[in-house]
Amino acid sequence: MSAAAAPLPPAAVSPSEAGRWWLLVPAAGFGRRMGGETPKQYLRLGGRPVLEITLSRFAGLPGLAGVVLVTSESLPEDLMPSSDVVGVPIHRVDGGGEPGVERTQRLGRLP
Numbered sequence: 661m662s663a664a665a666a667p668l669p670p671a672a673v674s675p676s677e678a679g680r681w682w683l684l685v686p687a688a689g690f691g692r693r694m695g696g697e698t699p700k701q702y703l704r705l706g707g708r709p710v711l712e713i714t715l716s717r718f719a720g721l722p723g724l725a726g727v728v729l730v731t732s733e734s735l736p737e738d739l740m741p742s743s744d745v746v747g748v749p750i751h752r753v754d755g756g757g758e759p760g761v762e763r764t765q766r767l768g769r770l771p
Contacts, residue, residue, distance in 0.1 A: 680725035683718055683746075687711055688732045688755030699732075702739050709739070715746045724748050730755035 691700040701711040711729075718724060727750040729741070735752065743750050 680723050682725055683727045684730065685711075685714065685727060686730045686755065688730050690732065709741070711739075712741050712745050715741055715750075719746045726751060728753055 687699075687701045689699055689701065691698070694700055696703075701714075702709050704710075705713060715727065718727070724746070726748045727746055729750050730753045731740075733754045740752060741750060
């Protein structure tokens with residue numbers, strides 16, 4: 661006779677129950693391993709940049725307050741996705757340089 665499985669612990673609180681939340685999207689890579697001149701998050705797939713497609717998947721989720729988009733410092737303005745893609749404000753944060761405390765402090769400023 662085998663032992664019965666222990667009941668699963670309660671699920672984590674869903675974003676809609678917990679209130680508002682922020683989406684953090686790391687997109688500061690240069691795609692050096694892939695090659696090419698354009699970082700892969702800005703390449704087009706089906707006519708749309710991969711980053712835009714990614715952000716659109718979060719549109720309409722309950723409680724989403726905004727997006728923090730971590731990009732390289734050299735992001736051209738024309739590659740910055742519009743807030744219309746996800747329906748909430750998108751705040752760009754410079755993710756260039758070496759990882760460290762400074763980046764964590766910038767992210768700590770979220771409302």
